Amino acid sequence: MHNNPILRISTKILFAPIILFGLYVQFHGDFGPGGGFQAGVIVASAFILYSLVFGIEAGKKLFPSNINLILLALGGIIYGGVGIVSMLLGDEFLAYNILGSSPQSGQHIGILLVEFGVGLTVSNVMIALFNAFADYDKTKEK
């Protein structure tokens, strides 16, 4: 696949719009269909497409696996962190009302952060799984 010009060029053209669409789904989830799970998968699919066409090494250069593993854990930490912050501010775990000046803005901030955490974990788990499968192949051949 590495030498097919159609695949290479269309991947280069599509890469940014896919991520843009992922971000739209991520942050527009309050108003339309979408949210962290779907957005995470869409963003991950852009990186997986890049790895498929340009090879796993190029994919790792674009998105190093040590950063991938850190972000994988960070998503869950953000989600739990929102809960703990709301606890520290004097409300219950994952009660967002206290996060903002009014209950509604608190809910907005809470939902945005929580969905961001979900998206981060889901996208990085998908990329990590793909990388793990792709790497496993090479080591088996040796």
Add this chain to the structure above:
Amino acid sequence: MISELLINAFLVTIMLSIAIALIKTRTVIFTVILTSAYSLIAALMFITLDAVDVAFTEASVGAGISTILFLAAMAYLPKKEEESINTQFVPALSCIILGGILIWCSYDLPEIGQLTAPIHQHIAPEYIKGSKEDIGIPNVVTSVLASYRGYDTFGETIVVFTAGVAVLALLEKKNPVKKNRSLPSKKLKKNA
């Protein structure tokens, strides 16, 4: 009404034919692709039920990413499934009996979209009302997912995380090349 019936009949026919083709095929790559197609039709089915969020998830996760992961995993499988020798009479019979019971029970279900159905009377009105007043978000699905049922979604995220870490641990164990372990040593050398 009649157009909805036609669309549903069309989708169910495609789903059934994909399921039959799935049973018949012995090539692993066709199995993966047919499963993906099945997911896509299921996503269309969810759209006819007005569950757009679920359809979106089904299309992106079921038809998209899981197909890629299956294909990646397929590289370690033999190309063809082995033909089973013994006829599976008992499993087939139990499937038919269970399916019959489920179809029989489905006659007692309330009609789809009926307002007086128990599921629409219990807690849903509170969520629909509260989503606008308490949370201020037009998409009720998001407010239920992230706010009312925030604990459940937290659990889901941790499940995804745990599953990812478990697969990584399984694949890493058999991996003789210590790629990740070479990263800290590089840092050490830089520090020295």
